[in-house]
Amino acid sequence: MNVRPLAQNPDEHARFAAHLDKLRQVADADEADLVSRVLADPDRTMAQSAVLRHVDRRAADLHTGAAYEGWAQMMTQVMTDRPFLAQRLREWLLFRAVTLKLPWQPHDLLASSNWLQLKAAAGTNAGVIEFLAESGRTKRVRNAARATLNHRSES
Structure with missing residues (x-):
């Protein structure tokens, strides 16, 4: 049986926690380097x-x-x-646009993930929320947008 000491090769749970801790504490100037090192972890999914949590x-x-x-x-x-992390960054850029009421395209929002549509449906841009109440990708997104609109009208 080949058993490695934990200190030499901690399991993915311990490495995951260590990565999150380091990412929480990283200085802005060192962030890109640390993210690159985390992404080099042999467990690609965990890394x-x-x-993703850091982003x-x-x-x-x-x-x-x-x-x-x-x-x-x-x-x-x-x-x-x-690709998944790059897509998440693009979706944060779109969320930024709808939050700050910068230009955005409806087809970009419709092509976005359920994660972004749900986030936008709970946001502050009434036009986006109304759009998602009618055109959101899933029933869950449409219902979340309607619930946000209803909550606002009650307030």
């Missing part, structure tokens, strides 16, 4: 999951500010070979 946390913090675009460009360069 991508850790980076969602950072994008949520940055998406309404001026720093978002530079950060997103940097992250896009790091994730060029990870």
Whole structure:
């Protein structure tokens, strides 16, 4: 039986937790390098999951500010070979546009994931919420948008 000491090769759960901890604490200047190192983990699925959590946390913090675009460009360069992560960054850019009422295209929102449509349906842009109440991809998205509209009309 080939048993490796935990210190030499921790299981993916321990590595996942360690990656998340490092990503939470990383300085802005070192972020791209750390994300690249995490993505080099032999367990590609676990590494991508850790980076996805980091991307969602950072994008949520940055998406309404001026720093978002530079950060997103940097992250896009790091994730060029990870289509799912690159797609998530594009969806955060679209969420930024609808949140800040910047130009956006309805077909881009309709082509987006359920994750983004649900996030936008719970957002603050009434025009987007109304659009999703009528045209959202799934019944769940349409119902979520309608619930947001109903909640707003009751307030």
